[in-house]
Amino acid sequence: MKRMVRTVQELSAEEKLRLICGKDFWHTDDLGGKIPQITVADGPSGLRIVKERAEDGSETAYPAAAYPAISLLANTWNRAAAAEMGECLADECLEKDVDILLAPGVNIKRHPLNGRNFEYFSEDPVLAGEMAKAYIGGLQGGGVGACLKHFCCNNLEYDRLNQSSEVDERTLRELYYLPFEIACQAQPVSLMCSYNRINGTFGAEYAKGFALLRGEFGFRGAIVSDWSAVRDRTASAAAGLDLEMPFNGENYRKLCEDYRRGALSDAALDACAQRVLDLVYRCKEMRQGKKPARTDKERRAAARRIAAEGMVLLKNNGVLPLQAGGSAALSGCYARPDSCGMLRGGGSSAVNRGEEKFDLPARLAERGTEARYEGAFRFDEVESFGQSARRAALLAAECDCSIVCVGLGEKFEREGADRETARLPAVQERAILESAKSNPNTVVVVFAGSYIDMSAWEEKAAAILFAGYPGTGGDDALADILVGKVNPSGKLSETFPRCLADVPAADGRCVSAGVTRYTEGLGVGYRCFSTNDVPVLFPFGHGLSYSVFAYSDLSASAEGGALHISFAVENASERSGAETVQVYVRECVPLVSRPDRELKDFAKAEIAAGKRKRFSFSLGQRAFAHWSASKDCWEVSDGVYEVLIGSSAQDIRLRCKLCIKNGEILLR
Numbered sequence: 301m302k303r304m305v306r307t308v309q310e311l312s313a314e315e316k317l318r319l320i321c322g323k324d325f326w327h328t329d330d331l332g333g334k335i336p337q338i339t340v341a342d343g344p345s346g347l348r349i350v351k352e353r354a355e356d357g358s359e360t361a362y363p364a365a366a367y368p369a370i371s372l373l374a375n376t377w378n379r380a381a382a383a384e385m386g387e388c389l390a391d392e393c394l395e396k397d398v399d400i401l402l403a404p405g406v407n408i409k410r411h412p413l414n415g416r417n418f419e420y421f422s423e424d425p426v427l428a429g430e431m432a433k434a435y436i437g438g439l440q441g442g443g444v445g446a447c448l449k450h451f452c453c454n455n456l457e458y459d460r461l462n463q464s465s466e467v468d469e470r471t472l473r474e475l476y477y478l479p480f481e482i483a484c485q486a487q488p489v490s491l492m493c494s495y496n497r498i499n500g501t502f503g504a505e506y507a508k509g510f511a512l513l514r515g516e517f518g519f520r521g522a523i524v525s526d527w528s529a530v531r532d533r534t535a536s537a538a539a540g541l542d543l544e545m546p547f548n549g550e551n552y553r554k555l556c557e558d559y560r561r562g563a564l565s566d567a568a569l570d571a572c573a574q575r576v577l578d579l580v581y582r583c584k585e586m587r588q589g590k591k592p593a594r595t596d597k598e599r600r601a602a603a604r605r606i607a608a609e610g611m612v613l614l615k616n617n618g619v620l621p622l623q624a625g626g627s628a629a630l631s632g633c634y635a636r637p638d639s640c641g642m643l644r645g646g647g648s649s650a651v652n653r654g655e656e657k658f659d660l661p662a663r664l665a666e667r668g669t670e671a672r673y674e675g676a677f678r679f680d681e682v683e684s685f686g687q688s689a690r691r692a693a694l695l696a697a698e699c700d701c702s703i704v705c706v707g708l709g710e711k712f713e714r715e716g717a718d719r720e721t722a723r724l725p726a727v728q729e730r731a732i733l734e735s736a737k738s739n740p741n742t743v744v745v746v747f748a749g750s751y752i753d754m755s756a757w758e759e760k761a762a763a764i765l766f767a768g769y770p771g772t773g774g775d776d777a778l779a780d781i782l783v784g785k786v787n788p789s790g791k792l793s794e795t796f797p798r799c800l801a802d803v804p805a806a807d808g809r810c811v812s813a814g815v816t817r818y819t820e821g822l823g824v825g826y827r828c829f830s831t832n833d834v835p836v837l838f839p840f841g842h843g844l845s846y847s848v849f850a851y852s853d854l855s856a857s858a859e860g861g862a863l864h865i866s867f868a869v870e871n872a873s874e875r876s877g878a879e880t881v882q883v884y885v886r887e888c889v890p891l892v893s894r895p896d897r898e899l900k901d902f903a904k905a906e907i908a909a910g911k912r913k914r915f916s917f918s919l920g921q922r923a924f925a926h927w928s929a930s931k932d933c934w935e936v937s938d939g940v941y942e943v944l945i946g947s948s949a950q951d952i953r954l955r956c957k958l959c960i961k962n963g964e965i966l967l968r
Contacts, residue, residue: 305334306581308573313566316573317556320537325527325546326350328580338583340447340545344403344419344435345369345644345771346651347392363654364392365596365772367603369645370404371749372610372768374421374431374793375843377880378904381606382431383438388599390442391592399583400445400490402648406432406479407454407494409750409794410824411805413719415457418645418749418769422793423825423840425475426899429482436486443590445489445583450526451509452476454494455805456816457718461529464497467818473927474822477512484517489582491521493541495529504530507539514540522579534558538565542572543579604773609878611781612790613844614764619701619741621784621846628669629739631676631692632705632731634747635660642679642707644769645749647715656772660705660745663779672699677727679709689731697738701762703782704735707747722753722800729756736760745778751796754837766790784846789878789904791843791948795825798837804828826949827895841899841948847877849907851945851953853914858958858965863923866916867945867954871907880904881915884944885923888957891937892926897944919943924960936960940968 308316315331323329323337330337342348346366350359367373367385376382393401405416409423421428436446453465453476467476480491491513494503501508504525513519522542530536530544533555544551558564594602613620622628637643640653664671676692696702706728712719723729736742736757743763746752747770758764765788767778780786800806804820820828826840854867869879881904884897900923907913921936928935938961946952959966 308570320572321552322545322547338399340400341398342648343401361652366651366653368607368771369418369769371418375610375790379434382434386435386438387442390444393444402447405449410455412751415718425478429479432483433486443587447490448488449492450494460495470927470929481517484519489521504536505539510540522575542575600772607770608777608786610790612766613788616763619762626700629695629699629702630673634705634707642709645713646710658775663775667783676731681727693734693738696735701741702735702739703743705745732757787846787877795840796838831896839948839950845877847873849879854954856956863919868912870912876908878906888940
């Protein structure tokens, strides 16, 4: 058996140069058989393996199981669900001989119109980081490497190849670095740089950030470029970017020339090449002896469970769950889509669902509801309102309730472009209003990957269910919630403001050509709205249930420099359900500008009808700290703090105060 090379000392300079440039679009170079080759593929919500690429750059992928979009996974607020989805994807990768899944993404949802928000977890760094950490743990525990992305501040698709995200150091630390810091605790095998510049430096050349990852954050993997993100291979290698993907002949030739004339040191080249070698062997060792743990049927069942858990009941006047044996008028093409592109975002994460169909009317009929369907509008319609819409309104008047299925899809949410508006197309808004006029029991089901401006119709709807992009079995998951077979438990991982104008980042995409200044600083999402008392439509962490939960019996103690809290949650209803409890911290009289509240931890648990469950948390010094720009470190100011325990960022149920003096926690 041929001996494999494991150290850069065994390679020539030419081989090292080839190794750090990849082989083609999806593989690393095996150096003529001297080392194993690794295969990468797109994620994060299903395995996307490209079957063929056309001359215009368009691609066709092999059919695969579609899992809930990351935005919907985040709405579960369930680390176990994230880990299970990672495990299922690992099984898919093992079957297709894929070593690294290019996922997950933890970019903060700073701007509601970002075209890739459906691929990201949250506006909050703790929620994003914790869910990503669990996802990575599940994926890599199953034998497949993760690629955490996009480092960092890729918060809009607009001119992403050139834009400079100009962000102060404190905001970077507290918002944009933090999810990477948390996710790195799972030790992903690789991490992907962003396209954009960070304070003027391209993501592929961000030496300061790479040093932080490898030093303070403990990242031990390889840093990979986003596809074609490298402008100068020599500069990026010197900065610490290990692997350029895909292979770029022009970049490679210039790299070789630069090396020969001494522009790239042997030390920098060796460091990159060794990390790529380590990546290759770590991936192969991770896969050794691993076999898929779940059948295809079991994985699809998991996708369905996760989708149901992530769907968020935003509003309900009692019309849901549907009454047994009743009639329901279903309208909107999303109830029976003719294209899988209607129920997914577009770009590198778009999963080809093959022949799988989504048929909500059929699923409701199977559950005993008389479901009558009319299309009302088409996916490609924007403003027209024809005979089908009128028939849908008439049908709504004839039935016990009306369910209008609206949404976006890859036409509106996609990689490479941002959304033009936060509102639904006018034809969809009109369909909702016409239904509500015909039948006050109108339920609106929204299929989208991020925030929707509902101001034009929210008051007219009896219930609103945010179904997201649910993936395989999503019609079954949705039907189960509508009829009450499943008790909804999803909660929003992003704020739904009353209108886009209330979002500071929406004032302007850039202040000058090629520059986006993050003038709002820490004022992103609920941090802004709670601090400035700005009313919102649905707050961060909001989600209704068919159960009622009561919080009580808060106790607190201080020991070992940490605060330990415990409280009870009772299911004060006659049906079992799951509740997500959220722990926020605020400094009452801060010495530096701080948000009114910041999420520090969360937990989700099923609670049987009439039963109580006790939740316990420990908050260390970091939970009370801010980043000191003057001292370049995390600092806990002496003062009074309040811990807020809630069912959402605005629905605070319990509170306790404490003092911190010289690092010591003193309970009040």
